[in-house]
Amino acid sequence: MSTTPANLRYTKSHEWVLDNGDDTVTIGITSHAQELLGDVVFVELPELEHSAVAGEEFALVESVKAASDIYAPLSGVVIAVNEALSDAPETVNNDPYGDGWMVKLHLNDASDLNNLLDAAAYAEMIAEA
Structure with missing residues (x-):
């Protein structure tokens, strides 16, 4: 069963x-998403200093079932990537909201957080799906 931590914001x-509270955010995929994907076998993350644009593809997750694009939820500059996922992509399945994080961004506009779910x-959205 998927979990939905209350301290996070979400995309459709x-x-x-x-929200890290300093105009930076940490991003990953939800428990629901990793359940749909199945066993994650590869994660491709953007380069440091990549300019992410909200709604555009900026990472890729491959599982035993499919490859899935990850979309930037907000616009900003990549300041960190989770290098550990290169050697242990299954961390996305085991701990999607913790060690399975993917990218940290410095936001162009922190008020954009208000546009997320x-x-x-x-x-409610995933219950209706």
């Missing part, structure tokens, strides 16, 4: 966003 394309709205 199943990315989660943690809160936990209740995301949970």
Whole structure:
């Protein structure tokens, strides 16, 4: 069963966003998304200093079932990537909201966080799917 932590924001394309409180965010895919994908076998992340544009592809996750694009939930500059996922992509399955994080961005506009779904709205969306 999927979990939906209340302290995160969400996208309709199943990315989660943690506001780090300093105009940066941490991004990953939701528990629901990793359940749909199945066993993750490869993760391709953007380069440092890549300019992410909200709604555009910026990462790729491959599983035993499919390859899935990951969309930037917000616009900003990539300041960190989770290098550990290169050697252990299954971490996305085991801990999607913790060690399975993917990217950290420095936001162009922190107010854009208000455009994302809160936990209740995301949970309602996936319940209706």
